[in-house]
Amino acid sequence: MSGPLIAVDWGTTNRRVFLLEHGAAVQTDQDACGVRAVEDFAAEVAAIRGRFGDHPMLLAGMVGSSLGWRETRYLPAPVGVADLAQALVFADARTAIVPGVATAADVMRGEEVQLLGAVAAGLVPTDAVLVQPGTHAKWARVAAGRLVDFTTAMTGELWALLRAGSVLAPQLAGEVCVGDAFRRGVAEGARRDLAASLFGIRAACLLRTRADADAASFASGLLIGSEVAARIAAIEQSTIHVVAGPALGALYLAAIQANGRRALIVDSHDAFVAGILAIGAHRP
Amino acid sequence: MSGPLIAVDWGTTNRRVFLLEHGAAVQTDQDACGVRAVEDFAAEVAAIRGRFGDHPMLLAGMVGSSLGWRETRYLPAPVGVADLAQALVFADARTAIVPGVATAADVMRGEEVQLLGAVAAGLVPTDAVLVQPGTHAKWARVAAGRLVDFTTAMTGELWALLRAGSVLAPQLAGEVCVGDAFRRGVAEGARRDLAASLFGIRAACLLRTRADADAASFASGLLIGSEVAARIAAIEQSTIHVVAGPALGALYLAAIQANGRRALIVDSHDAFVAGILAIGAHRP
Numbered sequence: 001m002s003g004p005l006i007a008v009d010w011g012t013t014n015r016r017v018f019l020l021e022h023g024a025a026v027q028t029d030q031d032a033c034g035v036r037a038v039e040d041f042a043a044e045v046a047a048i049r050g051r052f053g054d055h056p057m058l059l060a061g062m063v064g065s066s067l068g069w070r071e072t073r074y075l076p077a078p079v080g081v082a083d084l085a086q087a088l089v090f091a092d093a094r095t096a097i098v099p100g101v102a103t104a105a106d107v108m109r110g111e112e113v114q115l116l117g118a119v120a121a122g123l124v125p126t127d128a129v130l131v132q133p134g135t136h137a138k139w140a141r142v143a144a145g146r147l148v149d150f151t152t153a154m155t156g157e158l159w160a161l162l163r164a165g166s167v168l169a170p171q172l173a174g175e176v177c178v179g180d181a182f183r184r185g186v187a188e189g190a191r192r193d194l195a196a197s198l199f200g201i202r203a204a205c206l207l208r209t210r211a212d213a214d215a216a217s218f219a220s221g222l223l224i225g226s227e228v229a230a231r232i233a234a235i236e237q238s239t240i241h242v243v244a245g246p247a248l249g250a251l252y253l254a255a256i257q258a259n260g261r262r263a264l265i266v267d268s269h270d271a272f273v274a275g276i277l278a279i280g281a282h283r284p
Numbered sequence: 285m286s287g288p289l290i291a292v293d294w295g296t297t298n299r300r301v302f303l304l305e306h307g308a309a310v311q312t313d314q315d316a317c318g319v320r321a322v323e324d325f326a327a328e329v330a331a332i333r334g335r336f337g338d339h340p341m342l343l344a345g346m347v348g349s350s351l352g353w354r355e356t357r358y359l360p361a362p363v364g365v366a367d368l369a370q371a372l373v374f375a376d377a378r379t380a381i382v383p384g385v386a387t388a389a390d391v392m393r394g395e396e397v398q399l400l401g402a403v404a405a406g407l408v409p410t411d412a413v414l415v416q417p418g419t420h421a422k423w424a425r426v427a428a429g430r431l432v433d434f435t436t437a438m439t440g441e442l443w444a445l446l447r448a449g450s451v452l453a454p455q456l457a458g459e460v461c462v463g464d465a466f467r468r469g470v471a472e473g474a475r476r477d478l479a480a481s482l483f484g485i486r487a488a489c490l491l492r493t494r495a496d497a498d499a500a501s502f503a504s505g506l507l508i509g510s511e512v513a514a515r516i517a518a519i520e521q522s523t524i525h526v527v528a529g530p531a532l533g534a535l536y537l538a539a540i541q542a543n544g545r546r547a548l549i550v551d552s553h554d555a556f557v558a559g560i561l562a563i564g565a566h567r568p
Contacts, residue, residue, distance in 0.1 A: 074491075106487045136451075136483055152487065153479035154451070161445040167420075167438070192476040193514040195437035195507070199420060203390045203436065207358075223479070230477040 004055040006048060007276035009110060010063035012036055018273055019052045020280075025273045027052060035062045041069035045095055058276050060098040061110030064089065074102035074109075080146040081116050081275070085282035098279060106152050111138045114243050114268055117275020119145050123266045124241040131231070131240055131256075132268065133224075133248040135160070139231045151234075153227045159220065168201050171215035178254045181214035185221020186258045190229040197222050220251060228255045237261075243268050288339040290332060291560035293394060294347035296320055302557055303336045304564075309557045311336060319346045325353035329379055342560050344382040345394030348373065358386030358393075364430040365400050365559070369566035382563060390436050395422045398527050398552055401559020403429050407550045408525040415515070415524055415540075416552065417508075417532040419444070423515045435518075437511045443504065452485050455499035462538045465498035469505020470542045474513040481506050504535060512539045521545070527552050 007018045013034035019027040029051070038044050045057060064072040072089045079101045088096040100109035111132050118124045119142050126145040132138045135157050140150035163172040176182065188197050201219055204210040210218065232240075239262040242252045249265045256263035291302045297318035303311040313335070322328050329341060348356040356373045363385045372380040384393035395416050402408045403426050410429040416422045419441050424434035447456040460466065472481050485503055488494040494502065516524075523546040526536045533549045540547035 102487075102491060105484060105491070105493070107490050137479075151480050152483040153477075154483040154486075155479045157450060158442075158479055158482075161450060165449065166441060166445060193437075194478050195421075195439045195442055195511050196435050196514060198442075199436040199438040200389060202438075203386075206391050207386060207389070209389070227479050230475075230480060 004053060005276070005280050006052050006055050006057040007273065008048065008057065008059045008061075008063070009113070009272050010035060010059050010061045010068070011110060012062045012067070016269070016272075017048055017052060018269075018276070019055070020273060020277060023277055025269070028269075035065070035068045041091075045091075056094045058088075058096055058098060058279060059091075060113045060272075060276070064097040064100060065109055068097075070097055072097050072099040074100045074107055077101055077103050077150070078143070078146040078148040079112065079116075081120055081278040082282045083146075084112065084116065085279045088279070088283065096283075101147060101150075103149055106150055108138055108150060108152070111140070112147060113275035113279070114271040115140050115142065115147055115275075116145075117273070117278060118241065118243055118266045118271040120278035121270070121274035123271060123274065124264075129235055129237045129240050130243055130266075131252060132243045133252050137227060141235070151231065153231070155223050155227045159223050162198070162219070168198065168215075168219065171201060171205055171212055172219055174213055174216035176217050176220040176251065178250055179217060181210075181217040182221035182251070182254060183258055185218040185223075186225030186228070186255045188218075189222045189225025189227075189255075190259065192226050192229055194222070194226050197226075221255065224251055224255045225258070228252070228259050232256070232259050232261060239264060241266055243271050245269075288337060289560070289564050290336050290339050290341040291557065292332065292341065292343045292345075292347070293397070293556050294319060294343050294345045294352070295394060296346045296351070300553070300556075301332055301336060302553075302560070303339070304557060304561060307561055309553075312553075319349070319352045325375075329375075340378045342372075342380055342382060342563060343375075344397045344556075344560070348381040348384060349393055352381075354381055356381050356383040358384045358391055361385055361387050361434070362427070362430040362432040363396065363400075365404055365562040366566045367430075368396065368400065369563045372563070372567065380567075385431060385434075387433055390434055392422055392434060392436070395424070396431060397559035397563070398555040399424050399426065399431055399559075400429075401557065401562060402525065402527055402550045402555040404562035405554070405558035407555060407558065408548075413519055413521045413524050414527055414550075415536060416527045417536050421511060425519070435515065437515070439507050439511045443507050446482070446503070452482065452499075452503065455485060455489055455496055456503055458497055458500035460501050460504040460535065462534055463501060465494075465501040466505035466535070466538065467542055469502040469507075470509030470512070470539045472502075473506045473509025473511075473539075474543065476510055476513060478506070478510050481510075505539065508535055508539045509542070512536070512543050516540070516543050516545060523548060525550055527555050529553075
């Protein structure tokens with residue numbers, strides 16, 4: 001696969017397409033055509049080639065789930081880039097889906113490309129702890145360059161549920177930023193008493209003990225902080241690599257630092273591109 | 285107030301009316317006319333008198349909130365039955381609203397009647413820890429017969445949010461019962477790692493490591509178990525009094541016992557009636 005390659009990070013609700021040439025992304029596009037919005041995947045893939053060129057394609061993420069084009073099996077961890085390349089599922093001769101990864105108790109689809117891509121590109125060491133924030137945040141351990149274990153926390157989904165339909169919804173509509181309110185939320189989250197801490201946000205509103213403009217940042221800190229505190233309690237590493245975009249990355253950086261560990265950010269798009277290039281290089 | 289008395293436990297979405305005569309409930313009725321469904325409270329109160337008789341009325345719960353008829357202030361804890369009686373807010377000469385109670389960090393409206401009623405009727409000791417399961421579960425400490433402190437956990441609301449709109453919703457539609465799956469959920473909840481434990485339910489479905497019929501009971505055990513573990517870590521008492529109906533009461537009983545404490549059930553309607561009678565007896 002030395003010529004151009006189209007890579008698609010195809011999630012449940014969003015999709016990002018990259019045209020890769022000479023080891024780098026030269027064109028990219030993001031839209032809301034996640035797998036839930038697509039019925040005819042072959043037609044969608046043809047349309048992508050119409051826009052990005054008639055090149056081989058590697059697809060990753062929920063496109064390989066029961067909601068997607070072809071349901072691919074989960075590879076059992078530990079998994080390296082070569083394992084993903086050897087287990088590609090070809091929808092046609094030039095279009096392949098990257099399989100997901102499972103442990104005895106957890107699953108991922110799509111994140112494996114970013115995690116192993118970050119390692120393959122030297123953005124993180126070959127022995128490291130990485131976190132990918134998101135709807136279903138992944139905390140992963142790589143050893144000797146292979147993904148050996150991971151845990152998913154549905155922090156982002158809890159945030160969305162609380163923001164959309166809970167008693168706290170009116171308070172959570174505001175913007176989230178890293179500041180004193182966020183850090184107080186992170187400290188509260190370290191108590192790992194989520195159902196009670198969440199109601200405290202409502203009580204603070206009724207008792208007027210916190211400015212309501214701070215409620216969203218506090219709540220975000222609480223949710224991320226309780227995730228970070230729980231995960232960090234189980235690991236020894238002094239550095240956590242945060243694979244994320246800049247907004248979520250800044251929140252996790254602050255929460256990890258507040259919990260006494262060093263945090264380094266890896267751009268999630270860079271990591272995805274690196275992962276696809278590495279898989280492409282290993283392709284049989 | 286020695287004659288008949290009408291008591292209304294008037295919540296956000298539900299309402300329960302009791303006709304009290306000679307120290308006992310002689311007639312009761314429950315409907316979905318919570319404060320959110322009512323516009324003209326005076327007319328509703330007149331309609332209740334039309335059905336239950338032209339008697340004095342005591343109203344408790346969200347009817348005293350900003351959503352209700354008259355917004356009553358929160359009494360600062362510690363609070364006893366006599367304090368509630370002295371702070372009744374009269375909507376008219378024969379219709380009074382029981383105020384809520386606040387600590388520096390938490391609030392309640394309506395639960396104070398049940399909690400202090402359970403004490404006043406001798407259903408629990410004058411020094412005790414009580415829990416009222418529900419949408420917003422209350423864990424309260426009474427000392428010398430007065431409500432001195434409490435903490436709210438929005439466990440029931442989290443359950444409703446997850447059941448209605450999360451990735452877990454298809455798995456949580458089943459019935460919840462006290463059994464092995466519930467107890468395994470309680471044990472998982474004691475890890476106090478909620479966002480990760482919840483995603484484990486999804487992973488167990490995809491990996492087929494747990495019968496899906498058990499998912500709702502496991503999830504309920506997980507949520508209640510994490511609440512119970514967090515609260516019990518902060519208290520020394522060997523006995524917890526569960527003020528509840530039979531279904532939720534059985535779940536909390538099992539979760540508390542699994543966490544090594546004794547649990548005793550107090551019927552929540554009996555406690556409410558006892559609380560209203562005690563307030564009526566102290567009425568100035």
